[in-house]
Amino acid sequence: MPIIPTGLFDSFDNLDQISVEAVSSWLKPAPQLAQLKNYLANKILYPRSLPLTKQDMQIDLAILCEALKMNAPEGSQKSNALLGDNPFLNITLRKILIPSKFLDFVPNLAALTTVFINALLLNRTRKDWFQDIWTIVLTGISDEVVGSVILPQFEDKNALMRCQLLGKNYEIRPGGLTVLPCFKDRCEIRYKLHKGKILGKEESAIEIYGGKLGLVIDGRSV
Numbered sequence: 501m502p503i504i505p506t507g508l509f510d511s512f513d514n515l516d517q518i519s520v521e522a523v524s525s526w527l528k529p530a531p532q533l534a535q536l537k538n539y540l541a542n543k544i545l546y547p548r549s550l551p552l553t554k555q556d557m558q559i560d561l562a563i564l565c566e567a568l569k570m571n572a573p574e575g576s577q578k579s580n581a582l583l584g585d586n587p588f589l590n591i592t593l594r595k596i597l598i599p600s601k602f603l604d605f606v607p608n609l610a611a612l613t614t615v616f617i618n619a620l621l622l623n624r625t626r627k628d629w630f631q632d633i634w635t636i637v638l639t640g641i642s643d644e645v646v647g648s649v650i651l652p653q654f655e656d657k658n659a660l661m662r663c664q665l666l667g668k669n670y671e672i673r674p675g676g677l678t679v680l681p682c683f684k685d686r687c688e689i690r691y692k693l694h695k696g697k698i699l700g701k702e703e704s705a706i707e708i709y710g711g712k713l714g715l716v717i718d719g720r721s722v
Contacts, residue, residue: 598616686709
């Protein structure tokens with residue numbers, strides 16, 4: 501018998517609880533709500549259907565973002581703390597867990613990672629300084645570390661982060677998300693912040709995990 505491929509949304513059983521308005525908020529320009537409602541209804545009925553256009557893909561990513569938000573862990577993971585109880589985010593080990601099978605439907609790893617960051621980390625209350633840095637892991641038969649996420653704690657929109665990574669200098673300002681190449685297993689980044697901190701420090705050097713994605717610096721939370 502032929503193998504039936506799994507779909508992007510087979511991991512979720514509560515798509516019917518997703519708000520059409522919430523999905524619309526991720527789309528620019530936003531489609532008409534009636535059109536979006538019909539699209540979501542079809543996706544619930546046929547979760548393995550593939551997007552036919554670029555707009556369909558953007559809608560799928562918006563739906564995925566809301567599905568991840570609904571399935572995000574609340575508070576700290578206490579039972580089985582090292583492994584965690586959530587398939588997408590391990591708070592204890594500060595890992596974003598992306599099923600590698602999702603790349604069969606969203607081949608752009610940076611775009612897929614951005615959806616996970618939007619859903620699981622954006623505006624999330626940080627319990628300690630260590631949650632300024634997360635490791636990005638593709639999960640499957642074997643796990644693969646593909647990069648890291650740094651969340652600078654900017655004080656206001658006039659803040660500035662200067663950093664050096666693999667001999668190159670970068671400037672990061674609040675309000676955006678930047679992906680920097682870092683294909684080694686581990687990379688050292690040196691940083692200095694004006695009106696901001698990382699790991700409670702304005703200036704330091706740290707070692708982070710690299711990989712085929714690299715280093716994502718998300719400065720959108722101010």
